[in-house]
Amino acid sequence: RKEVEQDPGPFNVPEGATVAFNCTYSNSASQSFFWYRQDCRKEPKLLMSVYSSGNEDGRFTAQLNRASQYISLLIRDSKLSDSATYLCVVLFGNFNKFYFGSGTKLNVKP
Amino acid sequence: SAVISQKPSRDICQRGTSLTIQCQVDSQVTMMFWYRQQPGQSLTLIATANQGSEATYESGFVIDKFPISRPNLTFSTLTVSNMSPEDSSIYLCSVTGDSSYEQYFGPGTRLTVT
Numbered sequence: 001r002k003e004v005e006q007d008p009g010p011f012n013v014p015e016g017a018t019v020a021f022n023c024t025y026s027n028s029a030s031q032s033f034f035w036y037r038q039d040c041r042k043e044p045k046l047l048m049s050v051y052s053s054g055n056e057d058g059r060f061t062a063q064l065n066r067a068s069q070y071i072s073l074l075i076r077d078s079k080l081s082d083s084a085t086y087l088c089v090v091l092f093g094n095f096n097k098f099y100f101g102s103g104t105k106l107n108v109k110p
Numbered sequence: 111s112a113v114i115s116q117k118p119s120r121d122i123c124q125r126g127t128s129l130t131i132q133c134q135v136d137s138q139v140t141m142m143f144w145y146r147q148q149p150g151q152s153l154t155l156i157a158t159a160n161q162g163s164e165a166t167y168e169s170g171f172v173i174d175k176f177p178i179s180r181p182n183l184t185f186s187t188l189t190v191s192n193m194s195p196e197d198s199s200i201y202l203c204s205v206t207g208d209s210s211y212e213q214y215f216g217p218g219t220r221l222t223v224t
Contacts, residue, residue, distance in 0.1 A: 031211070032211045034211075034212065034213070042217070042218075043202055043215040043216060043217050043218050044153070044202075044215050045215070046111075046212055046213065046214065049210075049211075049212055087152060087153075089213070091211050097155065097158075098143075098155065098213060100152045100153045100154075101152060102151070102152045103152050
């Protein structure tokens with residue numbers, strides 16, 4: 001089993017739609033959780049950190065469920081510019097080692 | 111957030127040669143990481159480079175193939191040695207802040223080995 005697993009993509013949605021991605025992790029001692037966005041041929045950029053019970057930033061909401069060992073990312077009112085690959089990243093324990101999910105590709109269509 | 115630059119941005123190299131990639135950060139950071147991202151894949155950690163100590167390599171990566179230097183708190187290099195076409199990939203460096211675990215990435219070096 002992979003340390004971090006994400007929903008397979010691609011997700012093809014119309015503008016204005018609400019879309020949700022899930023990510024599961026295997027290590028219950030995981031410490032920190034992040035969502036990154038990666039545009040084609042670009043480096044990953046931090047979208048949101050996810051701490052405790054989750055957080056919201058504008059149209060983006062991230063949730064953490066420690067009991068079930070998953071995090072989610074909800075995007076409301078999708079924009080064309082949201083089209084990208086979304087990477088789930090988990091920091092395990094105190095080893096300062098980050099595990100990356102394989103990414104979920106989102107295509108927002110006009 | 112830190113501003114990170116990498117050189118070169120891309121290169122095409124012949125098999126059997128070596129390439130050294132530089133990573134420069136605009137502020138002092140303790141931890142630097144080197145990743146590889148093969149086409150259509152997610153990121154794979156090669157090694158963690160802390161200033162003043164030997165780099166820590168992940169399973170499947172060895173120092174002879176990927177020697178790393180970390181001479182100070184703002185700079186690191188990764189060398190890809192004796193290259194083969196399987197080394198064709200994007201190589202990214204990243205840093206974390208000393209007070210948070212948020213990672214910031216350099217723009218990457220796109221390597222093609224022929």
